[in-house]
Amino acid sequence: MKPEISFAHLHRLSDDTGLFEHARGAVPRREHGYCLDDVARGLLVVCREPEPDAGLTALAETYLAFVAHAQDPDGSFHNRLGLDRIWHDEPGVGDWWGRALWGLGTAAVRGPEPWIRSAASEMFDSGATLRSPWSRSNTFAALGAAEILAVDPGHEGARKLLADAARLIGPPRADDAWPWPEPWLSYANAAPVEVLIAAGHLLEDERLLADGLTLLGWLLDTQTRDGHLSLTPAGGHGRGWTGPGFDQQPIEAAALADACARALAVTGADRWEAGLARAMAWFLGMNDSGIPLADQSTGGCCDGLEREGRNENQGAESTLALISTFQHGRNQPKGRLA
Known part of the structure; x- marks a missing residue:
């Protein structure tokens, strides 16, 4: 069974800022705003595409910009951005941090443009210096580390993050x-x-x-x-x-x-x-x-x-x-x- 993949609804849920979290049926619920959790997942799946078209490349650029905006100088991340374009939380290392690193690790290796891969790599390195008190958060981050290690076995930050997460599991x-x-x-x-x-x-x-x-x-x-x-x-x-x-x-x-x-x-x-x-x-x-x-x-x-x-x-x-x-x-x- 080789499935057909449609990105129609992903485009529908996206705008020039990010990816709307919720929908009523297939209609985006803009009033609920955006969350990094989903934008990072969006970055991941778009960068997994081996031959993205111009529309998917544009989504990768938008999602990466959202992740960059969410990242604090210490490497942690905001999660919830309102429709008013104001962050409604403080930076942290919850699941959204882990998923951000998963998306960034994927973009660093598979991003559709060299500048996307370079920028994602820098953001990953900043976030990978941190650890979360929550097991699942470290787990998601470690999957981003695995993406990088698959092509760069000498990457010490990714290597240590993956090893630490495995030990905690x-x-x-x-x-x-x-x-x-x-x-x-x-x-x-x-x-x-x-x-x-x-x-x-x-x-x-x-x-x-x-x-x-x-x-x-x-x-x-x-x-x-x-x-x-x-x-x-x-x-x-x-x-x-x-x-x-x-x-x-x-x-x-x-x-x-x-x-x-x-x-x-x-x-x-x-x-x-x-x-x-x-x-x-x-x-x-x-x-x-x-x-x-x-x-x-x-x-x-x-x-x-x-x-x-x-x-x-x-x-x-x-x-x-x-x-x-x-x-x-x-x-x-x-x-x-x-």
Whole structure:
């Protein structure tokens, strides 16, 4: 299955400042303004395009300018910008810092113009000197570090950031029923697994790689029911939980797609190809409610899967999750996911 990728809704959600966070249906809700979380994700998916057209290159320029404006001299970032173009928060190192570094690391390597790659690299280096007290924030930042290390193995800032994040995630528990290193599955659960796989591969640490693959296999099994993904709901769950649960979020499917694509690239194992295909199929209706989340008429993605329906709003996070997942599917070699 080689999916068609539409950027129509991403263009609809964007203006000359950034990317609107929320939508009512497919109509941007401008009154809610922008957040760095989503703009950084937008920068990431646009820079993943191997042959961006002029419109996507313009989006990369706009998103990068937003990230630059958000960054404080100490390397931290604002997150929320109002429609009035005034920051509504103080700089910090929450998830938005991590996602900014993920987007910047991607832009530094894959940006469509040399000046974009250079500017993104400088901003990444500034932000990578910091660490967050929150595990997921460091996890997202480390994925940006992995992008840079893949082409520049001697980059010390990226190397240390990736190693630090992997150490904080920790190894699997000695418990076959719950090997997860945390007591609770929360959100973007496959992201820390991807960090372990990336660290094991790029830092040449076989133990980390094995730990990451073990946890990814468990997570994929845990989030599969009757041959389709049955994702951890927005409220999360702990040991002993039985699903299905709702509201299921596109970000969870996208994180699994990211991790499976990396595991497939590192190992070539069919299991991870099947996991990636399952993540793509979740958006198309192979899920607990049998309802597609992808909207072919708009190019957007609905915000959540409910027991008997879906959240019809098509915000930035969900639409970017759809694009990211389908990019992985499209980029597989001929013969895979056919």
